[in-house]
Amino acid sequence: MLPSLGSIASRLRLRQLRLLIALDEEGSLHKAAERIAISQPGATKALHEIESTLGATLFLRTHQGLQPNDLGRCVIRYARLIESDLAHLREEMLGILQGEGGRLAVGVIMGAVPRLIAAVSRLGAAQPQLGIEIIEDTSVRLLDLLDAGRIELAICRSSVSRRPDAYDCLEVREERLEIVCHPRHPLAEAPELSLADLVDSRWIVYPANLPMRLTLEREFRAAELEFPRYPVETASTFTLLGLLQEDPNQVAMLPSDIAQFGARHGLLRRLPVVQRTRNEPYSILVRQGAGLSAAAQLLLEQWRLAG
Template sequence: MELEVRHLRVVCAIADAGSVHKAARVLGMAQPSLTAQLRRIERALGGQLFIRQSDGCRPTAFGHQLLTRARPLLAEMKGLTAEMRAAAARAAQAPQLRIGSTPSRTLPGWARRLRSRYPESVPALQTDVSSNALLRMVAAGQLDVAFVHEMEGTRLRFPPGLRQRVLLEREPGFLAVAEHHPAAGRQVIRLEDLADERWMMDRTADGEWESLYRAFLAVGLTPRLLHGDYSATALLVATGEAVTVCQATSTGWDGVVPRRLEGDPIGWRWLLAARTEAELEAVYDDLAAAYREAVEQVPAYRAMALPTVRPGPPAAPPVPDSSPHSA
């Protein structure tokens, strides 16, 4: 038998009460059960802890040795329990900022700024590749705000009542390609030169594969598409088995580099959605600053003529889209 905290409590209770009978009442146990448990503890430790007498019991030298170690441990456990209960109560009372976002390099800088601005809050972040799924969560009250993107040529399905503020009207889509790929040697790549490549796309990311398909059709080509999640995409692109579209703020990942597509044929709009203007106002400035910070880390994107990202007046409420092809 391994000695546990509850066994230490039994030994200390008997020592404090002066008898097994009194300790049993304090612990809410039957005396025979407590006596049997004490015997099991003594057998496990290999020595007698108490001398039984007609008027009670007193610790042996071996028992005193255990009590000397046990009492501080129990006091520390009691303090730890009280401390954690107090922390849990504070967390339950603290306001929680619930943020949703599609994957973006803006997130680390945004989260850092929000923690600094609202140190009393407990931010919670949920990411999803589907902008529409995040918008539904905001409308249902499961999220306070959602930072999402809308692919060019598609429309997001805004639930009624949501407010939005546009962060950037158009961010160009870049190419993500293995660093050993022949195209990686050029800073700007023509879409036509990638006609024979296999393009990896996530079908659950609203509008992304449709946007790529339209871009290829515009130059008279049909892309070879593979479908998989972001993890599979990262692996296949790094090994040169596929290429994909990435955000202009991407710095690449292990074995993968971002490159600009000539003419910027693919793009998307970034926006923030919430149920109220106050919720938008509370986080928008920090989001805009975080996006500018992300741009600064990518020389190829920073060098482009970009519209200024700054706080502005709220956009008009979006018109709900009921089109079945608007995903």
């Protein structure tokens, strides 16, 4: 039986996790022991201790040396995350001690990327020693990262969470949506269009049940049109833009800020299709009751200036 979390937390040692990472990379107890500067008997004892702590064998002994099994690969993956978090902890502490602001991790949905880029650019000019990590993903995944403490701010929608009241909202922003296509799409130069004019185009859409997909589905229902049967689904901005470049006959719905960005760089054309429904606004969210670091406060200031 797998031990309790309390038991694992009280017995687990950082040295043991470092040994697991070294074993994974070296494949030899002797080489792993040398790498983390302990004796081979000490490494043998540490491996036995961590397997005893977790109640499972983590490595198989083969003619090629020690090889992690499925459980071992799982534990090693988390050992690397813990080591990475410790490195980020030291980096952030060093930055704070040096008056440079440390490190900031922020998550963002696609539609807010252009504004965040502007804010981060301004912040980087003012705080060049500040380390910033930006994670673009769906609201569901960003809230998971926020819950786990892996990001400090999430620019997304809390409505997708089963616990929307678990977050403090720092700002709400409306999001307009537009239909876009490649500049060579047959209807790219049309002065007026309706959704019915685009039913024969190949659609690129967000995955099911996500807010932007739901908005597009409402648009088709309002126009009394059947939703495209065989769309290409993606939540990736880069993939969507790449697909539009590859096939000029495709169309997609994008947040207005992304559409304007793509149009400025000649990547796509904004089509004059009037939207009948509105998309759900997004928010800047933090975990409830969590204070903002100095770096997060600076980013928030630049975000508001960029709007």
